[in-house]
Amino acid sequence: MDSVLSIKDLTKKYGRITAVNNLSLEIKKGTVFGLLGPNGSGKTTTLGIILDVINRTSGEYQWFGEAPSKEHRKRIGAILETPIFYPYLSATDNLKIVAEIKQVPTDNIDHVLRQVDLYERKDDKFKTYSLGMKQRLSIGSALLCNPTVMILDEPTNGLDPQGIAEIRKLIIEIAKDGKTIILASHLLDEVQKVCSHFAVLKKGKMIYTGLVEDVSKGEETIEVFAEDENLEQLLNDYEGIKNINFDHNKWIVSLHDGHNSITLNAYLIANKITVSHLVTQKKSLEKQFLEVLAASDE
């Protein structure tokens, strides 16, 4: 009973375009789930369907193990694509409408406005806000009902680096409260920095799903350099060696399970080599992502 969202064989067709293609997905309580995919891969469409603003062509989905209804949506904080508010109303007035729809007390409004750092501007009209402020208000609005589940669709889209950092920090803070978060993004490092689980969509199909941690794990490379001509030979003789390359004045090695920079260093010291450079590099999700995308073309 800790399933938050379960999607089964979901399909959405727009005429000849299949925006979501037989998608199945299970999201458990407390996970920060990244929905990763290039633009047009069907992320927004998928979220639109589970939020009942887009009609599905076929398939099923359930919230909290139940048939979906407006009561579920009242307990979910969600933003889709862009911040949507009444431009001629202030932040406070806009949130009052949200509170009325979600049937939650308005007492919480000042609190969430402080949380997203908009309290000082709460009486200004929404249309006078900068894009970053609009994004923050939409996150504040999603927090208003103290949701157990949050859905964020490209929350950093169009922001400058500082705005991006602020929003990510906010998301990480929210995730620490134990909320389930579903984050759609075409940015790999965003998913890597924020999420625990992720799925990769391409042309409406899910082509990969797993833990972010697994992706980073075991895909380490180690950069080594020492002023010693025996280094190459010693590295090649090391029992844990899997692969070795020379690149830009240093050796790039990858190791078998159970070996890491510490064991390698100990081995080199035992063989009387002191290294001048030793760095562990995790293979980025980006590389994995590109590999997965490329593999799906074959």
Add this chain to the structure above:
Amino acid sequence: MLRLLKIDFKKFVNYRTFWVLMTLYSVLVVSIPTTVMEFLKWLKVKGANFNEFDPLRVPVLYFPDIWQNITYVYAFLKIVLAIVVIISVSNEFSYKTVRQNIIDGMSRIEFVGSKLSTILMLSLYSTLLVFLTGLITGLIYTPNYDFTDIFTGIEFVFAYFLDVLLYLLFAFLLTVLIKRSGLTIALLVIYLPLEYILTANLPNSIDFIGAYFPMHAMNNLIEVPFPKYIFQEIQDYVSMKSVLVALFYIVLFPLAIYKKLKQSDL
């Protein structure tokens, strides 16, 4: 229902356009009878020569004539209320707030319900305003009347309510179909003459169906009263048939609106 009305009202509270239009409308309604009466008085005082004809003797704004007269005239002003409805609904589409409302936890039925409750309130407000204006005008100007005269013809006020309600629902439906406010207002305005041109050209064998078209249904509720002042026959009552046809559209339009919204991606 009250909750839905409250939600929609919150969208208006700080919306200038809404208050400007409502004030304009209310001032128009309240000021027309006084203006007309003062104008007639002024004509008389000016001693205009009407061949022994006293303009104040024409009972346009006297009980019981007043009800049919003012409801007939005021029905033209409902376009202002229709513009309020069109702006209110088209804003939801152009700002995409209808989408966010649903995401936040409204059902499509509730969204329609919240707009319907506003439309109902606008119609009731308009009817009440017209009723009070008629009552006060009649009380002030009618030279001598029996108590029963006051409420003779009051059914026109009820017909007026249906008239406004039907028109606003029609505006709502058009907006849901067209979505853009300017275009919807233009279409609303030209639809009425178009309907009359269409029905005028129906072949004789089926021209009776003309009365069942929506704008006909609306306009047949309150027939033109003024020819009677030049001694022509008029329909000085609200016909049951026109009420039934109007009620039919009052039920049909919301159903059509809901059906359209239900099958659209927002």
